[in-house]
Each structure stands twice: as C-alpha cells, then as structure tokens.
Amino acid sequence: MEEPRTPQEWQDAVDAAQDALALDAARQFGLIKDGPAVNVSRCEDMLRRGKRRGVIPALNAIDRFANGLLLTSKSLLF
Secondary structure, eight states: OOOOOSHHHHHHHHHHHHHHHHHHHHHHTTSSOOOOOOOHHHHHHHHHHHHHTTOOOOTTHHHHHHHHHHHHOGGGOO
C-alpha cells in the first residue's frame, strides 16, 4: 500500500480509517453482518499518523460512508 502524499490523500486515508473502524464496531455490536475484514491496528495507526500531520477525520466522513454503504450494500443489513 502506498503512503498518502498530498493533503487530500491524507484526508481521504484518515476518513477511510475512521469509517473502517466504525464498520468494524457496528459488526461487533451486531448492527450489521458480513462485509470486508478491517485491519484495526492499521486504521488506528493511520489515524495517529494523520493527527501528527494535523489531519483529523472530517465531521461528515462517517455520514458519507454510511450513505454510500446503504446505497451499494443493502445485503449487509439484517
């Protein structure tokens, strides 16, 4: 996997890491089923590294992710 280089790439990476962690948490709590495996330690590392660069998840990142997930993956829901 290639390292983010631009500010936008870092923002996208940090947002994706937060989204993946939210997906993993939802699966652990039984709110969704199936879906891709999440590398939790990699996501946490990306969030830490982004924060050191002043990049934090966008306020609406999870909303955008959830909306996209609902539009494309209704089979994940009970």
